[in-house]
Amino acid sequence: MARYILQRFLGMLAVMFIVVTVVFVIVRIAPGDPAAVMLGPDATPEDVATLRGQLGLDRPLAVQYAVFLGQVVRGDLGRSIFLGIPAITAVAERAEPTFLLTVLSILVACAIALPVSILAACRRGSLFDQVATTMAMLAASIPSFWLGLVLMQIFAVKFGVFPVSGYGGPDASFLTRLQHLVLPALSLGVVSSAIILRFTRASMLDVLGEDYIRTARSKGMSEFRIVMRHALKNALIPIITVVGLTFALLISGAVVTETVFGLPGVGSLVVSAVLRRDYAVIQAALLVVAGLYVLINFAIDMLYLAVDPRVRY
Incomplete structure (x- = not known):
């Protein structure tokens, strides 16, 4: 190891x-x-x-x-x-909005994708499976900034449930800042859930077709226990990979969404640095994002050890 x-x-x-x-x-x-x-x-x-x-x-x-x-x-x-x-x-100084937005987005994506994909894999070929697959393809084709504008028009302008833009004042509380991040996190999370859903469904289908799953069913084990204890555990390697890579992509891919919602994050900083030819800031942002990419991939490799002991060999 x-x-x-x-x-x-x-x-x-x-x-x-x-x-x-x-x-x-x-x-x-x-x-x-x-x-x-x-x-x-x-x-x-x-x-x-x-x-x-x-x-x-x-x-x-x-x-x-x-x-x-x-x-x-x-x-x-x-x-x-x-x-x-x-x-x-x-x-x-701009890292907090971007980091919180990324974390909330990946939580939204996992909350949507994981239960839907597991249920779709267990009901392969059913109406639910077909609808879930279709919705995943639709979500993957929707630009996140367009979805953000739609959510803004509905929940911010029409109903006034969430703020339209910004990140709150300098003295804003943590809950207030989270309110400003709900709509951008939904727009990024819904789009990102598509790839997690498709990978998780494919991984679960591969595992559910194995001989030991059929053996467990022949022994009378409950379907819930088979899926959660045996199938999902053995399908975690590709799931962890796609979730980790999606998290890394969200860190650098939130530039447009931050601009749409007026968030003072790293994305808006990079845009202004490019327009002003501020090379020092551009270099720093590139190195920080690349370093986070590398660290996330390193963390994924370490998670492999905990999920599958065979990896260490």
Whole structure:
């Protein structure tokens, strides 16, 4: 088991090294001088030269790369020239809405997908199964921002049950902030539930066709116990995988939804950073999101050990 964990950990470090290298290269190969782009067309050559020196862009490329690696190791991802604060601080200040939105969205997706897919697999070919499969295909084809606008029109504008947009004032309570996240979480969760439903149903169907399931039924074991104790337990590997990957995708895929609902999250920060050519913030956001991807995949690998002891071999 220790060897398995070590292999996954080393793989995580290798992936992060590649990501850091790619982020470094993307900024350097972007069209134009980054310093000139960040300062705008009205900047003087002296201003551009000064900013190039501050950013270290006047050094040889190999030296820039070595300095960049050292900064990443220390957690120094640059400073935003527009916000006047470290880029990692800017990302951290916007992390709460994005994190809470992602957690609520994946809870909504699992609450919809898991019971429906398990019941659909147990009633394969029935009307319920066909309706569930059709609804999953429909949900997968609906853009989350469109669904968000529809939910906003119904529950916020027409009935006034939830806030239209925003995240509450600076002194807003946690419950108030959750109220602002209900509609965006529903819009993301409903769309994300489609892929979880389809994978879970397929995994359950594979397991329910095994010989040991038929043996358990022949011994008179209740169907509920067969499904929950034997079938679901052995189908958890692909289910954990798809839930984990969906969670990772939601972290980076909430940009449009945050913009629609006016949430001050990482997505809106990245959009404004791209428009202002704030490369430090863009780099920090890319590295943070990539790091979360890698950590989530590492956590999924560790969950495999708890679900299926055969993985450690």
